[in-house]
Amino acid sequence: MSDVATQEYPAGSVGLVTPRHVHFDTPLTLACGRTLPSYDIVYETYGTLNADASNAVLICHALSGHHHAAGYHNAEEAAKGKPGWWDVAIGPGKVIDTNRYFVVASNNLGGCHGSTGPSSINPDTGKPWGPDFPIVAVRDWVKVQAQLADHLGVGQWAAVVGGSLGGMQVLRWSIDHPERVANAVVIASAPKLSAQNIAFNEVARQAILRDPDFHGGHYYEKGVVPERGLTLARMVGHITYLSDDAMHQKFGRDLRSEKYKYGFDAEFQVESYLRYQGESFSRRFDANTYLLMTRVLDYFDPARDYEHDLAKTFARATCRFLVLSFTTDWRFSPERSREIVDALVQAGKRVSYAEVDAPQGHDSFLLDNPRYLAIFRAFMARVAEERGIGDAA
Amino acid sequence: MSDVATQEYPAGSVGLVTPRHVHFDTPLTLACGRTLPSYDIVYETYGTLNADASNAVLICHALSGHHHAAGYHNAEEAAKGKPGWWDVAIGPGKVIDTNRYFVVASNNLGGCHGSTGPSSINPDTGKPWGPDFPIVAVRDWVKVQAQLADHLGVGQWAAVVGGSLGGMQVLRWSIDHPERVANAVVIASAPKLSAQNIAFNEVARQAILRDPDFHGGHYYEKGVVPERGLTLARMVGHITYLSDDAMHQKFGRDLRSEKYKYGFDAEFQVESYLRYQGESFSRRFDANTYLLMTRVLDYFDPARDYEHDLAKTFARATCRFLVLSFTTDWRFSPERSREIVDALVQAGKRVSYAEVDAPQGHDSFLLDNPRYLAIFRAFMARVAEERGIGDAA
Numbered sequence: 001m002s003d004v005a006t007q008e009y010p011a012g013s014v015g016l017v018t019p020r021h022v023h024f025d026t027p028l029t030l031a032c033g034r035t036l037p038s039y040d041i042v043y044e045t046y047g048t049l050n051a052d053a054s055n056a057v058l059i060c061h062a063l064s065g066h067h068h069a070a071g072y073h074n075a076e077e078a079a080k081g082k083p084g085w086w087d088v089a090i091g092p093g094k095v096i097d098t099n100r101y102f103v104v105a106s107n108n109l110g111g112c113h114g115s116t117g118p119s120s121i122n123p124d125t126g127k128p129w130g131p132d133f134p135i136v137a138v139r140d141w142v143k144v145q146a147q148l149a150d151h152l153g154v155g156q157w158a159a160v161v162g163g164s165l166g167g168m169q170v171l172r173w174s175i176d177h178p179e180r181v182a183n184a185v186v187i188a189s190a191p192k193l194s195a196q197n198i199a200f201n202e203v204a205r206q207a208i209l210r211d212p213d214f215h216g217g218h219y220y221e222k223g224v225v226p227e228r229g230l231t232l233a234r235m236v237g238h239i240t241y242l243s244d245d246a247m248h249q250k251f252g253r254d255l256r257s258e259k260y261k262y263g264f265d266a267e268f269q270v271e272s273y274l275r276y277q278g279e280s281f282s283r284r285f286d287a288n289t290y291l292l293m294t295r296v297l298d299y300f301d302p303a304r305d306y307e308h309d310l311a312k313t314f315a316r317a318t319c320r321f322l323v324l325s326f327t328t329d330w331r332f333s334p335e336r337s338r339e340i341v342d343a344l345v346q347a348g349k350r351v352s353y354a355e356v357d358a359p360q361g362h363d364s365f366l367l368d369n370p371r372y373l374a375i376f377r378a379f380m381a382r383v384a385e386e387r388g389i390g391d392a393a
Numbered sequence: 394m395s396d397v398a399t400q401e402y403p404a405g406s407v408g409l410v411t412p413r414h415v416h417f418d419t420p421l422t423l424a425c426g427r428t429l430p431s432y433d434i435v436y437e438t439y440g441t442l443n444a445d446a447s448n449a450v451l452i453c454h455a456l457s458g459h460h461h462a463a464g465y466h467n468a469e470e471a472a473k474g475k476p477g478w479w480d481v482a483i484g485p486g487k488v489i490d491t492n493r494y495f496v497v498a499s500n501n502l503g504g505c506h507g508s509t510g511p512s513s514i515n516p517d518t519g520k521p522w523g524p525d526f527p528i529v530a531v532r533d534w535v536k537v538q539a540q541l542a543d544h545l546g547v548g549q550w551a552a553v554v555g556g557s558l559g560g561m562q563v564l565r566w567s568i569d570h571p572e573r574v575a576n577a578v579v580i581a582s583a584p585k586l587s588a589q590n591i592a593f594n595e596v597a598r599q600a601i602l603r604d605p606d607f608h609g610g611h612y613y614e615k616g617v618v619p620e621r622g623l624t625l626a627r628m629v630g631h632i633t634y635l636s637d638d639a640m641h642q643k644f645g646r647d648l649r650s651e652k653y654k655y656g657f658d659a660e661f662q663v664e665s666y667l668r669y670q671g672e673s674f675s676r677r678f679d680a681n682t683y684l685l686m687t688r689v690l691d692y693f694d695p696a697r698d699y700e701h702d703l704a705k706t707f708a709r710a711t712c713r714f715l716v717l718s719f720t721t722d723w724r725f726s727p728e729r730s731r732e733i734v735d736a737l738v739q740a741g742k743r744v745s746y747a748e749v750d751a752p753q754g755h756d757s758f759l760l761d762n763p764r765y766l767a768i769f770r771a772f773m774a775r776v777a778e779e780r781g782i783g784d785a786a
Binding site: 031032033134135192193194195196198199200202203205206207209210211212228231232235236239242244247248250251252253260262263264266267268270271274275278291295298299301330 | 424425426527528585586587588589591592593595596598599600602603604605621624625628629632635637640641643644645646653655656657659660661663664667668671684688691692694723
C-alpha cells in the first residue's frame with residue numbers, strides 16, 4: 001500500500017489494492033472424499049504483518065463474496081465509489097484497523113473470482129471443470145485458509161471474522177484449529193441451515209439446473225450462460241437478505257408510474273429493483289459456483305460429528321467469541337445466533353453476544369450500523385490491547 | 394345431494410357433487426377498462442336454499458383454489474380420500490353446516506378449472522385467449538359472484554367467507570355490496586400486499602415469463618406448457634405457505650439416505666417434497682392463470698379509492714365481521730389482520746378477532762385446527778340463530 005496512492009482515496013480507505021495469487025500443489029483431500037491435486041487461491045491483504053506475526057486477521061466471505069473486501073482495484077472503482085464489499089469495517093482507523101492489523105481476505109475454493117473453481121480449467125481435460133468440480137465443504141475452505149496462513153507466515157490468527165456463511169467458517173476454524181485462532185467473530189450466522197433455509201437454496205438451484213442454457217453445467221463450451229436461472233436464483237435469495245420492514249421502507253407499494261397498467265411489466269418499484277439485482281448478478285457470477293456455494297451452506301452442520309450436540313462440538317475451542325445478530329434478520333435470525341451462544345456457554349467458553357437493533361435484515365452485517373460497529377470495534381480494540389498490537393499510524 | 398350416495402362417503406361429507414356451469418352474456422366491464430362480452434362460471438353448491446333464501450353462504454377461493462370446495466366428484470376421489478379443498482369446514486354438522494346452509498363455491502373468472510380464463514377459447518379468434526385474456530381484479534370477481542347470486546336467487550348472503558386471497562374478496566364484498574352481505578369471515582388475509590409479498594409473486598412470475606416454453610403466453614398452440622417455470626413458481630410459493638416451524642417439524646434436516654452424497658440431487662427430504670409439490674402443480678394448473686392470480690393479489694388495495702384510509706374504505710360496510718389469523722403465518726401475518734380489525738373498529742363496525750395459535754403457517758386456514766374451527770363454528774352458529782335458519786337433518 002503506497003502512501004501516495006492512498007491520498008487519492010477517501011479517508012479511512014486502504015486505497016489501491018492489488019490481488020495476489022498463490023498456487024498450492026500439495027494435494028487437498030476434500031470432505032466429499034475426492035482429492036484436488038493442486039489449486040490456486042486469490043487473496044488480498046491490507047496493513048502490515050508485524051514482527052511476531054501476532055496481528056493477522058482473517059476475513060471469511062459469504063455466499064457471493066470474494067477476496068476484494070476493502071479498498072479499490074483501480075481508479076475507476078474509486079470514481080464510482082465502489083470499494084471492496086466490507087470497506088465499511090476494514091481500513092485505517094476503522095473497526096478492523098489496518099494501522100494495527102494485517103488483514104487477509106481470500107476467495108474461497110470453488111469461487112469464480114480467481115480461486116480455482118468450476119469455471120477454471122481442469123488440467124486433466126484442458127476444459128473447464130464445470131459440474132465435475134468437486135463439492136467442497138466449509139471444512140475444506142478452512143484447510144485451504146490454513147495453508148494460506150502458513151504461506152503468509154501466520155501461526156495464529158489474532159481473529160477470524162465473518163458474517164453469514166463467513167461466520168460458519170469462523171465456527172469451523174474454532175473447532176478444527178483451536179490453537180490457531182485467538183478470537184472469533186461470528187456475525188448473522190447459524191450453526192446449520194433450517195429446512196426453510198435449505199428450501200430457499202433448493203429453489204435457487206432448481207432455477208439454474210432447469211435453465212435450458214445450463215447444459216448440465218457444461219455451458220462454458222456452448223458459449224452461453226444460464227442467465228435466466230441465475231437471475232431467478234438471485235432474486236429469491238435477495239428477498240431473504242432484506243427484512244419485510246426494509247423492503248417496506250425502501251419501496252412500499254410505490255408504482256413506477258401513477259396508475260395501474262394491468263400487465264406483467266414491472267409495475268411496482270420492488271419488481272424493477274429485484275429484476276435489476278438478479279440480472280446484474282447473473283452477468284458477474286458463475287452459475288456452477290452459485291450451486292456449489294448453496295450446497296456448502298446446506299451441508300454445514302459441525303455437530304453431525306459430535307452426536308448432534310453443539311456444546312460437545314465446541315469442546316476443543318479455546319478462542320474468545322463475539323457473536324452478533326440483527327433483530328430483523330429472518331434468514332439467520334437472532335434465535336440461530338443464540339443457539340451458538342447457548343452451546344458455547346454450556347461448553348464453558350468465553351463468549352460475548354449482542355443482538356443489534358437494525359431494520360435492514362440479514363444484509364445488516366454489511367452496512368454502516370453505528371451500534372453494530374461500536375460493539376465490533378470495542379472487541380477488536382481489546383484484541384489489539386491484549387496482544388500488544390501497536391498503532392502504526 | 395342424494396341420501397343414497399352420501400352413505401358411501403365419510404360421515405360429515407356432502408358426498409357426491411356435480412359441478413354446474415352458468416353462461417352469462419351480459420357484458421362485463423372490468424377494472425382494467427376492458428369488457429368481456431360473455432363468460433362462463435363453474436360452481437358447486439352444497440345443502441339446500443331455504444324458502445326465503447336467507448341461508449346462502451358464499452365461499453371465495455384463494456390463489457390456486459377452485460369451485461370444488463367439498464365432497465367428491467367421483468368414487469375415485471373418495472377412494473383416494475381426496476375431497477374438495479375445504480372439506481374440513483363444509484359438510485353436514487361441520488362448521489359451515491350444510492344441514493343449515495346453502496353453500497356456493499365458484500371458480501373465479503380467469504381460473505383454469507372451468508370458468509372462462511386464459512386457456513378458454515376467445516370467440517373472436519377461435520384460439521385460446523392466452524396472454525390476451527384481460528387482467529382481472531378482486532372487484533371483478535365480486536361483480537361476477539353477484540351475478541351468480543342473482544342467478545341462484547340469493548339476494549343477501551348469510552355469510553361471505555374466504556381465506557387468503559379469498560379473504561380479500563370478502564372485504565371487497567363488504568365494501569361494494571354492503572346490502573348483500575350479512576356476515577363476513579376474513580381468514581389469514583391482508584388489506585393489501587406488502588413489498589415482500591409482491592417480491593415473492595414477482596419471482597414466481599419471472600420464473601414463468603422467462604421459461605422458453607412460455608412462448609409469450611401462447612404455449613397452448615405450441616403443444617407445450619412452461620412446466621419448469623410453473624414448478625419454480627409453486628416451489629417458492631409453497632415455502633411462503635408453511636412456517637419455518639412447520640418445515641422444521643415436517644422435515645428438519647432429514648436426509649433421504651444416511652450420508653451426504655455431495656451432489657445436486659435431492660438430498661434432504663424438504664428438497665424432494667418441494668420438487669414434488671412444484672412438479673405436480675405444474676401438471677394441473679395453467680401458467681397464464683397463475684400469472685393472473687398473482688397480479689390480482691398485487692393489485693388488491695381497496696383503500697386506494699379512499700385516500701389510502703382503510704377506515705374510510707369500510708365506511709359503507711354494514712355486515713358483522715369475523716377476522717381470523719394464525720400465529721406462525723408469515724405470508725399474511727396476524728399484524729396484517731390487525732390492520733383490518735383496527736380499521737373496522739375505527740369505522741365503528743361490528744368485528745370479532747382471534748389470533749389462533751397454530752404451527753402450520755399460512756396453510757393453517759385449510760387445516761383441522763380445533764381452536765380455529767371452534768371459533769369459526771360459534772360464529773356460524775350465531776349467524777344461523779339470528780337468521781332463524783333451522784337444521785334440516
